[in-house]
Amino acid sequence: MLITVEDGVATKVAGAPDHPPTRGTLCTKVARYLERTYSDQRVLHPLKRSGRKGKGEFTRIGWDEALDTIARHFRAIAASADGPQAILPYSYAGTMGLVQGSSMDRRFFHRLGASLLDRTICATAGTAGLRATLGASIGTDMERFDEAKLILIWGSNPVTSNLHLWSRIQQAKRNGAKLIAIDPWHSQTAEKCHRHLALLPGTDAALALGIMHVLIGEDLLDRDYIERYTLGFDRLAQRALEYPPQRVAAISGLAADDIVALARDYGRIKPAAIRINYGLQRHAGGGMAVRTIACLPALTGAWRDAAGGVLLSSSGAYPLDVERLERPDLIPGFPNSPRTINMSAIGDALCDLRDPPVRALYVYNSNPVAVAPESRRVVAGFAREDLFTVVHDAFLTDTADYADIVLPATTQLEHLDIHKSYGHLYVLANQPAIAPLGEAKPNSEVFRLLAARMGFDEPCFRDSDEDIARAAFRWDHPRMQGVSWERLEHDGWQRLNVPERFAPFAEGAFPTPSGKCEFYSETLARQGIDPLPTYIAPRESAASAPELARRYPLAMISPPARNFLNSTFSHLPSFRAEEKEPRLEIHPADAAARGIADGARIKVFNDRGELALRACVTTRARQGVVVALSIWWRKLAPDGRNANELTGQALTDIGAGATFYDTLVEVAPVAG
Numbered sequence: 001m002l003i004t005v006e007d008g009v010a011t012k013v014a015g016a017p018d019h020p021p022t023r024g025t026l027c028t029k030v031a032r033y034l035e036r037t038y039s040d041q042r043v044l045h046p047l048k049r050s051g052r053k054g055k056g057e058f059t060r061i062g063w064d065e066a067l068d069t070i071a072r073h074f075r076a077i078a079a080s081a082d083g084p085q086a087i088l089p090y091s092y093a094g095t096m097g098l099v100q101g102s103s104m105d106r107r108f109f110h111r112l113g114a115s116l117l118d119r120t121i122c123a124t125a126g127t128a129g130l131r132a133t134l135g136a137s138i139g140t141d142m143e144r145f146d147e148a149k150l151i152l153i154w155g156s157n158p159v160t161s162n163l164h165l166w167s168r169i170q171q172a173k174r175n176g177a178k179l180i181a182i183d184p185w186h187s188q189t190a191e192k193c194h195r196h197l198a199l200l201p202g203t204d205a206a207l208a209l210g211i212m213h214v215l216i217g218e219d220l221l222d223r224d225y226i227e228r229y230t231l232g233f234d235r236l237a238q239r240a241l242e243y244p245p246q247r248v249a250a251i252s253g254l255a256a257d258d259i260v261a262l263a264r265d266y267g268r269i270k271p272a273a274i275r276i277n278y279g280l281q282r283h284a285g286g287g288m289a290v291r292t293i294a295c296l297p298a299l300t301g302a303w304r305d306a307a308g309g310v311l312l313s314s315s316g317a318y319p320l321d322v323e324r325l326e327r328p329d330l331i332p333g334f335p336n337s338p339r340t341i342n343m344s345a346i347g348d349a350l351c352d353l354r355d356p357p358v359r360a361l362y363v364y365n366s367n368p369v370a371v372a373p374e375s376r377r378v379v380a381g382f383a384r385e386d387l388f389t390v391v392h393d394a395f396l397t398d399t400a401d402y403a404d405i406v407l408p409a410t411t412q413l414e415h416l417d418i419h420k421s422y423g424h425l426y427v428l429a430n431q432p433a434i435a436p437l438g439e440a441k442p443n444s445e446v447f448r449l450l451a452a453r454m455g456f457d458e459p460c461f462r463d464s465d466e467d468i469a470r471a472a473f474r475w476d477h478p479r480m481q482g483v484s485w486e487r488l489e490h491d492g493w494q495r496l497n498v499p500e501r502f503a504p505f506a507e508g509a510f511p512t513p514s515g516k517c518e519f520y521s522e523t524l525a526r527q528g529i530d531p532l533p534t535y536i537a538p539r540e541s542a543a544s545a546p547e548l549a550r551r552y553p554l555a556m557i558s559p560p561a562r563n564f565l566n567s568t569f570s571h572l573p574s575f576r577a578e579e580k581e582p583r584l585e586i587h588p589a590d591a592a593a594r595g596i597a598d599g600a601r602i603k604v605f606n607d608r609g610e611l612a613l614r615a616c617v618t619t620r621a622r623q624g625v626v627v628a629l630s631i632w633w634r635k636l637a638p639d640g641r642n643a644n645e646l647t648g649q650a651l652t653d654i655g656a657g658a659t660f661y662d663t664l665v666e667v668a669p670v671a672g
Contacts (some may be wrong), residue, residue: 001030002015003016003250003413003433003434004015004194005433005434008434008435009434010037010038010433010434012024012034013026013030013031013032013033014633015031016492019426019493020424020426020495021143021164021424022051023167027257028163029565031243031374032574033412033413034573035572035574036411037411037414038221038393038570039432039572040254041395041572042395042408042437042440043393043395043396043400043408043440044437044438044440045061045064045066045408045438046405046406046407046439047061047403047405047597048060048061048066048069048404048405049058049301049405053338053383053385053496054171054379054382055400056396056401056635058396059408060648063439063441066405067446067450067453068451068453069404069405069451069454070359070362070405071454073534074112074450074454075367075580076287078112078113078387079357082357083113083356084114084338085113085115085339085356085361085517086257087109087358087362088114088341088358088360089367090343090346090362090363090364091117091119091133091365092122093366094364094366094367094568095365095412095443096418097419098320098325098418098472099441099465099468100415100419100443100444100446101417101469102325102446103326103468103592104443104444104448104451104468106326106328107327107447107460108447108451109362109401110326110328110330110331111211111330111331111451111454111456111458111461112456113331113332113338114338114340115340115358116337116340116341117339117340117343118293118337118340118342118343118441119343120344120345120655120656120657120658121344121657122278122657122658123278124287124315124652124655124657125281125282125287125652125653125654125656125657126276126278126280126290126312126473126655127312127313127613128291128654129281129287129288129292129294129654130181130290130291130312130313130653131284131316132287132291132524132654133294133295133517133518133521134294134505135140135479135510135511135512135513135518135555136317136498136511136588136607137313137314137315138310138311139313139314139315139504140273140310141306141314141424141498141501141502142164142168142423143168144306144502145165145168145169145307146168146169146170146172146175146307147271147305148172148177148271148272148307149178149269149272150265150266150273151178151179151180152180152194152262152267152272152273152274152275153180153182153183153190153275154183154204154238154275154276155204155276155277155279155281156183156189156275156276156279157187157188157189157279157559158275158278159187159189159521159542160188160562161277161560162275162277162423165260165275165423165592166189166245170176170192172190174539178194178195178269179181179192179195180194181193181196182197182628183197183198183199183279184198184199184555184622185198185557185559185620185622185625186621186622186631187559187620192510197254198254198502199252199253199254200253200541200622201241201283201538201555201557202283202284202286202289202437202537202538202541202555202662203252203535203537204280204293204536205292205293205536206243206247206251206287206535206536207259208289208295208296209240209243209245209248209250209260209292209533209535210243210244210248210259210263212236212257212289212296212533213240213241213244213263213388214215214244214263214264215263215266215296215299216237216240216241216656218263218264218267219300220264220266220267220268221267222299222300222301222304222638224301225298225300225301225304226298226376228508229298229505229507229510230298230518230519231505231512231517231518231520232519232531233340233517233519234518235519235520235532236520236532236533239534239561243535245259245260246247251537253624254663256617257644258346262486266296266300266461268301269307270301270302270305270658271307271308272297272300272302272312272590273302273307273308273309274293274296274297274310274311276310276311276312276388277457277460278312280654280663281652281655281657282657282659282660283652283659283662284459284544284650284652284659285535285537285652286659287653287654287655288523288533288534288535288536288653290312290363291533291654292534292535293310294310294312295517295519296310297309297310298505298517298519303503303505303506304503305402305506306506308503309503309504313422313449314422314423314424314425315420315422316511317425317496317504318420318473318479318496319419319473319474319480320474321472324471324472327460328457330460335587341353341358342651342656343368343649344372344373344649344651344657345637345649346368346372346381347373347374347376347377347378347380347381347650348377350378350382350387350586351380358381358387358388359386359387359388359389360387360389361387361388362389362390362392363391363392363399363403364392364393364409364637365443365568367397367633368382368399368432369382369400369401369609369634370371370397370399370567370631370632370633370634370642371567371644373644373648373659374608374644374645374646374647374649375609375642375645375647375661376593376608376609376632377647382402389403389404390406390407391403391405391406391407392408393406393407393411394409395409397567397571397633398634405588407446408438408440408441408542409440409442410436410440410442412430413434413461414436414437414442415435415436415442415465416431416432416462416466416469417429417430417432417469418430418468418469425493425495427473427483427488427494428493429469429485429488429489429492431489442465444465444468445528447461447543448461448464469485469488474561478497479497480497483496496500505517519533520532521525527654529653538662539650539659540552540555540648540662540663540664541555541664549664549665551663552605552606553625553664553666554626554665554666555624555626555661555665556625556632556646556661556663556665557602557627557628557660557661558627558628558643558644558647558660559627559629561580561629561631561632562578563575564631564632568632570632571632571635572637576636580611580637581593581627582603582614582628582629582632582637582642583613583615583616584613584614584616584626584667585620585621585626585627585629586615586616586617586621586626587618587619587621587622587623587624587625588617589614590623590626592668594669596622596667596669597615597617598616598618598619599614599615599616600613600615600669600670601613601615601669601670602615602668602669603668603669603670604626604666604667605664605666606666607664609641610641610645610646611637611641611645611648612637612641612670613628613644614639615667617626628643630643630644632642646658646665647659648662650662
């Protein structure tokens, strides 16, 4: 972003035209970032709760009182029989910078001895699947997608969520490439592809195995690549035999002929690139689904070309120095660690955990009351009067309404940071463009102040933000050659030291234990997990839970609404005006069977709860699947609820991730 500042006020936000991945374009959300920074809803001063939890009633206090109150509670809990493990941090991607997102905060809670947080709500299942197969989250360079001749857009909607990749996919289309969308929903991206395969949610691994069956059966393989650079092909071939197109059709809801045609396209058209995204891993077998798809490029030798392969994330290309950033050695008794609590099951953790119970919660960079699954349990936990809760945020979110202390946070324009990426290969420096508004402070500064009040005198708590930025990476790593904080300060960004035509696995060199693409994973076998790619059915489906499916026959997915970034931006007036109101897309046949007309008020429900939505009867939703575009703040929804009222806290097969899209519901009209 380029920020124009006049008399200390940011007046314009624009994309940097010379930044190669983005080329001067910002997405529709970030392009209006000034609305967020200068919103009249900003929290600009510390606040103390004055009403009942959940009411959002506060009085203004000073920073000294706020910090003293937090330190007093933390000291008392740490000194009690429950100990510091009764304190839990909760954070995710409200800022994705390494300074404000994963440095001084981790040092503070490590030194305190607080419970560790397993940050699983978005990407861990897919990351684990990639790691088991490729060795790391490394994939096709997004800057090469415009050279591909076949692009499978699998579980992704780049028109909404990956605009800079989409521009390259469009260029590939103009160059003659074939685009195929694989998604339960006919998204804005699917509309613009040559073909759309609307499979049932959670059946992606079965489809990938069906593709393998055809590739192997028709010898559409790069046998030289397989021999040189893969491990376990013969075993994989035996597994693929179990998934002929007819069986996969019955599982996925696709036509067998379409599965065969897809496989033949993938085996014959080169170079072929696959863009997968995190939606397809949000079900019981999510990690294995990503793992299975990630095997495909090695079968056809697609990795040989810079425009071939698969991309989920490029984050594994960055050599982070986690030890210097986060200082796990500060944990009392290190290397032994405190307990770990999974953020995707925060509702159960707050309501049921007793050894010891969570007595204090510090929330930053996240809004769990809106975004965490099974909202009823999450709200019940946050409503506990015996739970001391701090929220550091720029706005009074659904979560902040339950806080005892609210601290004002800076926005991206107001603090310093250093960023890696998960979509491209550039390190970025984030320089503050304006001074913090009101009394807002960045995360790093607040944890420095808290550390001082807690008596933590280790030198690392006096590191400046620039010191942390300099500690973020292993600068001596080959991919960081020529990259430095000083150059980033001056230039804004630098590409990792990789070739312009980066083909990471053209000659193998996978960062796996074997150095090969592991069709068969000894690492998974040691964990008691199937070492071969396989299909794991959703927990909630007609096949795996027939009695549940009789009561709740519709699968629900909840992808982001176009103008929302999870729960970020969804409270700002212009973004809400464009989305209008929470709605549910439902297929005409499913609507007719329930007497539901387009535009009608409906209720969506299961055993976990119910919520009210507006029906949008459309063929964008495939039959048997409903789509609740998300995520609305609960307090801004007509009935004070959102889609997570219906989602569950069960976790994925590997990676212990959230299973938002493993949800069965029923829909009914609302009388009157």
